Amino acid sequence: MxxxxxxxxxxxxxxxxxxxxxxxxxxxxxxxxxxxxxxxxxxxxxxxxxxxxxxxxxxxxxEGLDIGQLRIEKSFQSTDGTIRYLIATADGETVETVWMPEGDGGESGDGTEAGENDWNRATICVSSQVGCAVNCQFCLTALLGVKRNLTAGEIVGQVLAVLSDRQVDMERQRVNIVFMGMGEPFLNYPHFIKAVRLLAEGVRFPESRMTVSTSGIVPRIHEFGEEPVRPKLAISLNASNDQVRERIMPINRKWPLATLMQAAREFPLRNRERITFEYVLLDGVNDDPAHAREVVELVRGIRCKVNLIALNPGPGIAFGTPAEDRVKAFQQVLVQSGIPAFIRRPRGRDIYAACGQLKRTVG
Ligand code: SF4
Missing domain, CATH: 1.10.150 (DNA polymerase; domain 1)
Structure with missing residues (x-):
């Protein structure tokens, strides 16, 4: 047990x-x-x-062993169909889980907004810890610090609570899971990977419909590559050189870019699989075309794509959102060098559900 x-x-x-x-x-x-x-x-x-x-x-x-499903304490619905859930654990903590109908608005969205029941594919973004210790400077969750790891049951429980609330029929409807909510999944590795197995074997999510994002915990990236059942890998890159990355992601001091990119290069990809690099653009910090050219060099030789996310602003965050033409110019440099690069439409910004905005005390 x-x-x-x-x-x-x-x-x-x-x-x-x-x-x-x-x-x-x-x-x-x-x-x-x-x-x-x-x-x-x-x-x-x-x-x-x-x-x-x-x-x-x-x-x-x-023995005190009922099923132990998690309770939805509150939910906030965005105008774009996104729902941010506050889900309560048995010991009175709350974590955030986000439902995004029509996927995350990335590369294959048609740009239309989905109504409450008007979706044919959706993504659930789940949390892996209460808070987070990684301290990325552009992230609201970081302001909480880390309180504790979630158990495998609490990670799976978020998915089950949302599936039930949305009355999802797993046989007919297509749902993806992203481990990109509060916390660094690779700092809660045993519980995270057990949750993955339960979601695959129990809830019947194909592993190809799950993606985990890490800030770059290099030893766990190696371990993750060896797993018989595993989601796809996303790496939260956010900078093109060590100087900028150390400033916005202190974790880079422990595992600098050379080590991280080496791990990405060695990662055993499956047929047709790509690593996703996520890059949050911060106005005047990491969004220059020169930075984009550095990214091209960093990812050279890695089967990958890059997701560009203009910063989601929030209280207590010292960075600004770049102008749209700057984001497009950055994307152009990547695309012209043959790297698939997508600008991700922010989801649920009005309810603090967007990337880097999860913080249970807000809203
Ligand atoms: S971006 Fe992710 S890893 Fe970084 S502080 Fe926020 S939750 Fe943690």
């Missing part, structure tokens, strides 16, 4: 459920019944699993 404090069955994998079932003197097939009820069927309470004997359910409840 997982070492973390267990508030419910959510977060246990099939093997752990099998152990639990055997401990209670039940036949092994009960583990499959529990697993299917918790993950693909998203059942909210043990009482609703009528296939299980009453005494077994009662014994689990006596």
């Amino acid at each position: 997982a070492k973390e404090q267990q508030h419910g069955l959510l977060g246990l994998d099939f093997q752990e459920l099998s152990q639990l079932v055997l401990k209670h003197g039940q036949p092994e097939y009960r583990a499959r019944q529990l697993f299917d009820a918790i993950y693909p069927q998203r059942v909210a309470s043990l009482d609703s699993i009528s296939t299980l004997p009453k005494e077994f359910r009662a014994a689990l409840l006596e």
